[in-house]
Amino acid sequence: MDLRQLRYFTAIAEEKQITRAAKKLHMAQPPLSHQLKLLEQELGVLLLERNGKEMELTEAGKTLYKRGKDLIEKLEEINIEVQETGEGLRGILAFGTVKTCFSYLSERIRLFREQYPLVTYRVLEGDSYELTKYLQERKIEFAVVRLPVDMDNFSFLPLPKEKFVAIVPEDLEIYSSLSLKEIAQMPLMLLHRIDGTGLYELVIEAFMKNDLTPNIVCECADAAILLSLVKSGSGITLLPESTLSSFPLNGLKIIKVNDCVIESKAAVIWLKDRYISKSAKRLIETFNI
DSSP states (O other): OOHHHHHHHHHHHHHSSHHHHHHHHTSOHHHHHHHHHHHHHHHTSOOEEEETTEEEEOHHHHHHHHHHHHHHHHHHHHHHHHHHTTOOSOEEEEEEEOGGGGGGTHHHHHHHHHHOTTEEEEEEEOOHHHHHHHHHTTSOSEEEEESOOOOTTEEEEEOOOEEEEEEEETTSOOOSEEOHHHHHTSEEEEEOOSSSOOHHHHHHHHHHHTTOOOEEEEEESOHHHHHHHHHHTSOEEEEEGGGGGGSOOTTEEEEEESSOOOEEOEEEEEETTOOOOHHHHHHHHGGGO
């Protein structure tokens, strides 16, 4: 078994079809099928079995896929590390961010580009739960997330806490602040993660501590959609204050919450015990400044 066969096998396991795997690998189907057969003969086990139109891993195949995938990723990391030795910063830097945290990145990326013009960027957006998955799947090197997230597999750099504010339609007649009791009587639209605990639970907890029940009319995982709904007059929302610096405020206004401090925590996270590129390290370091 060699590395080439291992790459072929993992592609088939992920695509679940020889045809799709061959297309992904930019090769013809017959030689790919032949390499799978040779690998199974060498190991003396069946690695994949057909289930309708798709192929599924056997128990032996699951073991080989897990160990083989880890090996391929380690070799790719070694390759990056060796290539970076003695070189200036270059290549693609892949990272992720939740929309409500992009304000932490925009200016840093502009300055980073001035200093390292040969670095290009691949940015993935998602909620904090999705971004932890992207990190584990090695799709990105680091992510800026809203806490809490399960930190067992991650190193992290905490970012400053920030307060929530109310965002209301521009034509709504409100003075400079709102009480939590007043907000509870208004149609409220909240940011809610696809999975896990997040900003939604922080807001609900604040209402519960004050013996209040909010009038929630919408839950959404996308801050941009929430702000669009607020602008249309569908309700109001509560978000960390820095969120607004990444979105146009036309048709919206920011109102302080005067009798309750709801604070959001954010962090830069990356996988423990994984080599990350010089570019990623340098950009992460800018959060310490």
